[in-house]
Amino acid sequence: MDAYEVLGPLGKGSFGSVSKIRRKEDGRVLVWKEICYGHMQEREKQLLVNEVNILQKLKHSNIVRYYDRIIDSASYKLYIIMEFCSGGDLSQLIKKCRNDRVYIEEEVIWRTLIQILSALQEIHNRKDGVILHRDIKPGNLFLDENRNIKLGDFGLAKILNINSLYAHTFVGTPYYMSPEQIQEYPYNEKSDVWSVGCLIYEMACLSPPFEATTQAILKSKIQAGRYNPLPPQYSENLTKIISMMINTDQSRRPNVDELLNTNFLAIRVKERKVQQYYSNLKQMEVDLKNREKLLIERERAVLVREQQIAQKEKEIMEKENYSQNRMNIQQQQQQQPQMMVKPVYSAEEERMRSSSENVPFQPYQMKRAYTTPLNFK
Incomplete structure (x- = not known):
């Protein structure tokens, strides 16, 4: 924490x-x-x-x-x-477009579809078990700073193993539920494809394909699979791909790999791979520049540190040399012998000094003097 x-x-x-x-x-x-x-x-x-x-x-x-x-x-x-994901989620984008009364560009919708299918391809084709998301909706599709799609919130996801090819639990958001889910029939990864179809339809029409005031009415609409056509500004190919995904017959509904191999998606997938390749190259270039910048900063920091260490070592050496010199001086002073300095005398002083040295020492004796008082009479 x-x-x-x-x-x-x-x-x-x-x-x-x-x-x-x-x-x-x-x-x-x-x-x-x-x-x-x-x-x-x-x-x-x-x-x-x-x-x-x-x-x-x-x-x-x-x-x-x-x-x-x-x-x-x-x-x-x-x-x-x-x-x-700094760009929010798709529900916010759809709501803004609906409030502003503007439609989302078709290229943005195709790009979104390919990225969602790419994410589903990853979770549907895992060797350790197929992962079903089971709650694909605009609020669970996030946008990064480059407006790339990020599939999130796997709270209702389920892993299917080899012995369990179909799920049975009733989970998900009703507006995007497949017919088999809402009828509580066994379902597989194609239920996620249905949800993607509903989501792509909503991006084009700014409202879900199936809406109702009650659960029962919604269930009947989903089972019937009837919805309003797309606005006229969108292409026939977009209409076709949506109709393929929102197919009430699960056996005829394509899986992710089959969708990505359709003519109008395969070309876009190749273009995306090329764009992704160059994007990766640019990112690698940015990463290399950032790494180079980081290395330069580290080298500068190391150089400053080395200079600080060298200065510290110099100061320590100077202190050690100073201390050693003082010790040497003290040792020299202790080892040097005491020299007697002979005084210098003049000739007269030398004669008097030598004569005084030859006279034996006699202690001085004081004699008492007796005087007669004077009489002036």
Whole structure:
């Protein structure tokens, strides 16, 4: 928890609130989903564990990236740390266009479709088990700073293994549910394709293909599979691809690979790969420049540090030399012999000194003098 700084709330996801955070070690802006699991039922806890397990496995440019998880046992909270998408989500884009009464450009819709299908191709074709998202809707498709699509919120996702090719649980958002889901029939990854078809239709028409005031009416509309045509400014190819995805017959509905191999998508996929290639080259160039800049800064820091160390060593050497010189001087003074200095006398002083040295010493004796008092009479 101490490794992150909370910047503010962003909204709510499945089972929890979402906040914008900053990682202190490098300043990277991320998000965490704060989930209180203390009062959860076992089924909800299992869905939560399921989301974390799925997120850990997925690494794709069109899937929201998972970074870490923190469990706070004292408060019964789990924090799932993920990539931050600064562009919001598709529901916000659709709402803005609807309020402004402007349609989304067809090229933007095609680009969005290819990126969603690319993300689904990753989760539907996994060797360790097919992953169904089961809740594809505009609010779960996020946009990064370059307006790239990121599929997120895997709270309702399910992994199908070899022994379980169909799911049976009734989950998802009703407006985007496939006929087999809403009738509680077995379903597979093609239910996600149906949801994508509904989403792409909504991007073109700014409203879902199936709307109703009650669940029963919505169910009957989805089963019938009838919806209003696209606005006239959109191409026939877009109409065809949507009709292929919103096909009530699951057996005739294409899977992701079949969609990507259609003529009007295959060309765009190739173009996207070329664009992605050059984009990767540019990103590599930026990364190399950033790395070079970082290395230069590190070299400068090392040089400054070396200079500081050299200056410190110089000061220490000077102190050591000064101390050694003082010790040498003291030792020399202690080892030098005491020299007797002979005084210099004049000739007369030398004669008197030598004569005095030859006379034996006689102590001086004081004699008492007796005087007669004077009489002046």
